[in-house]
Amino acid sequence: MSAAAEAAFFGAKVMIVDSDLRLGGQLIKQTHKFFGSAFERAGTRGFVISDMLLDELKGYGDRVETYTNCTALGYYKDDGVVSCMEGEENYFKVLPKKILVATGAQERLIPFPNNDLPGVYGAGAVQTLMNVYGVVPGKRILMVGAGNIGLIVSYQLLQAGVEVAAIVEAMPRIGGYWVHAAKVRRLGVPILLEHSIKEALGKDVVEGAIIQQISPGCGFIGEEIHVDCDVICMAVGLNPTCELLWQAGCEMKYIPQLCGHVAIRDRSMRTTNPNVWVAGDAAGIEEASSAMVEGRIAGLSMAHELGYVEDKEYREKSALYWERLNALRNGEASAKIREGIAQVLMESSGGMER
Amino acid sequence: MELIREHPVLEFRHGRLVKFTFEGREMEGFEGEPIAMALHANGIRVYRETPEMKRPRGFFCAIGKCSSCFMVVDGVPNVRTCITPLKEGMRIEVQRGKGKIKLNHEGDPK
Numbered sequence: 001m002s003a004a005a006e007a008a009f010f011g012a013k014v015m016i017v018d019s020d021l022r023l024g025g026q027l028i029k030q031t032h033k034f035f036g037s038a039f040e041r042a043g044t045r046g047f048v049i050s051d052m053l054l055d056e057l058k059g060y061g062d063r064v065e066t067y068t069n070c071t072a073l074g075y076y077k078d079d080g081v082v083s084c085m086e087g088e089e090n091y092f093k094v095l096p097k098k099i100l101v102a103t104g105a106q107e108r109l110i111p112f113p114n115n116d117l118p119g120v121y122g123a124g125a126v127q128t129l130m131n132v133y134g135v136v137p138g139k140r141i142l143m144v145g146a147g148n149i150g151l152i153v154s155y156q157l158l159q160a161g162v163e164v165a166a167i168v169e170a171m172p173r174i175g176g177y178w179v180h181a182a183k184v185r186r187l188g189v190p191i192l193l194e195h196s197i198k199e200a201l202g203k204d205v206v207e208g209a210i211i212q213q214i215s216p217g218c219g220f221i222g223e224e225i226h227v228d229c230d231v232i233c234m235a236v237g238l239n240p241t242c243e244l245l246w247q248a249g250c251e252m253k254y255i256p257q258l259c260g261h262v263a264i265r266d267r268s269m270r271t272t273n274p275n276v277w278v279a280g281d282a283a284g285i286e287e288a289s290s291a292m293v294e295g296r297i298a299g300l301s302m303a304h305e306l307g308y309v310e311d312k313e314y315r316e317k318s319a320l321y322w323e324r325l326n327a328l329r330n331g332e333a334s335a336k337i338r339e340g341i342a343q344v345l346m347e348s349s350g351g352m353e354r
Numbered sequence: 355m356e357l358i359r360e361h362p363v364l365e366f367r368h369g370r371l372v373k374f375t376f377e378g379r380e381m382e383g384f385e386g387e388p389i390a391m392a393l394h395a396n397g398i399r400v401y402r403e404t405p406e407m408k409r410p411r412g413f414f415c416a417i418g419k420c421s422s423c424f425m426v427v428d429g430v431p432n433v434r435t436c437i438t439p440l441k442e443g444m445r446i447e448v449q450r451g452k453g454k455i456k457l458n459h460e461g462d463p464k
Contacts, residue, residue, distance in 0.1 A: 019417070019418045019419075019437055020417060020418070020437055021386070021387075021388065021437060021439055031363045031364060045363065047364075069437060069438070069439065071418065087438065088430060088432070088433050088434070088438065089430070104417075106415055106417075106419045106420065107414070107415050107420075109414070116404075116409060116411060116422075117410070117412075118399040118400050118401070118410055118411060118412025118413075119399060119412065120414070121412075121413070121414060121416075122414050122415045122416065122420075124415060124416060124417060125413060125414060125415055125416030125417075125436075128391070128416040128417070128436075129391060129394060129416070130358060131364060133366070133384075133387050133388070133391040133395075134357050134358045134361075134364070134366035134368070135355075135356060135357060135358070135391050135394050135395045136356040136357065136358055136395075137394075159361060159362055159363065160358050160361060161358065161360070204399075204400055204410045205399045205400065205410070205412070241419065
């Protein structure tokens with residue numbers, strides 16, 4: 001949405017294809033207020049940011065065309081055609097001049113017996129249920145993972161009136177921000193470090209779980225603890241969704257700090273396929289704030305390539321966005337991100353960006 | 355339906371209430387909301403049965419990426435119910451195995 005808004009601002013025509021029923025990606029399920037500076041709309045709740053972006057896009061009228069419940073299925077390298085599917089059965093083809101892959105991420109699952117039982121849900125799925133559609137996810141939840149997502153979703157569950165039995169975290173420390181951890185601790189939810197799920201219980205659906213302490217060598221030690229729960233919420237990380245980038249022949253690299261295979265890109269977020277750009281979690285798992293700035297950079301660059309932006313303005317605006325991006329990645333918590341980005345950022349071919 | 359009645363931050367605006375069937379049983383849900391969410395609100399957790407091990411599956415990612423919530427909807431198999439909007443009168447069935455894809459009618463070999 002950020003890239004579309006940026007490109008449309010300069011006069012480019014944009015077609016947005018999104019597999020979900022509405023635009024906004026994961027923002028529509030974020031009820032917490034964002035960090036960062038005023039630029040990134042700090043202090044604003046995620047779903048409100050999504051509404052603001054939607055309004056911005058509406059301002060460009062026909063220049064931005066939107067297809068929801070529409071999945072981009074394949075990129076055909078020979079001619080650059082993208083095949084799309086509206087709903088489950090209506091196929092059509094598009095030939096865009098430039099393409100941005102902002103496909104986000106998908107939830108990870110860890111191995112344990114019965115991890116396929118109904119009721120073992122990704123954290124994003126639980127958010128969709130309760131924050132987007134107002135459906136009670138379950139009676140009592142076991143949260144697996146104490147990173148930001150595990151902590152935030154636990155708090156959101158409590159807000160929705162759902163009991164959280166415990167948060168288990170295999171690492172010896174809390175991965176998310178302390179402010180989020182403190183909120184759930186104050187409400188009495190135990191965060192069990194060096195603990196993980198050993199098994200999900202139940203025949204047709206989740207009826208409970210066994211958790212246990214983990215030794216430094218990653219084996220289970222101590223006594224098994226039985227947890228009464230009907231939903232096991234997995235917040236154990238994300239992988240970039242990058243199939244289209246592979247299909248487009250973009251040079252890819254496995255970067256653990258960015259949580260999977262990501263495209264090599266230059267400072268304009270352009271990949272090694274000159275017609276393909278990448279932004280957001282698809283470019284490496286990070287945060288929504290930086291995803292939005294990356295989108296702006298990509299949209300600006302695509303519009304520039306199409307001749308809609310003067311060189312001078314392009315250079316100035318690009319520098320401004322990079323300043324914001326660097327500021328967002330400046331903190332101690334972003335050390336990993338900085339390491340990851342350093343491994344995939346290539347010198348720009350045109351030397352325009354700096 | 356198991357819906358959140360009170361929330362400190364969110365206000366839920368649902369659409370029109372419509373009737374649909376799940377395994378022949380009549381249920382109610384909100385038009386335009388994903389089938390998977392409507393089923394969950396009706397207490398349904400098992401959406402399909404795996405082809406080999408015959409294990410029950412529900413949804414997992416709820417964003418159309420993981421294939422866990424495939425069901426048969428109005429006779430069409432492999433429907434991603436987490437991102438397919440509910441419509442009045444939909445026939446929704448548990449998908450057992452791979453599902454059969456309907457062939458085109460005779461004289462309509464498109």
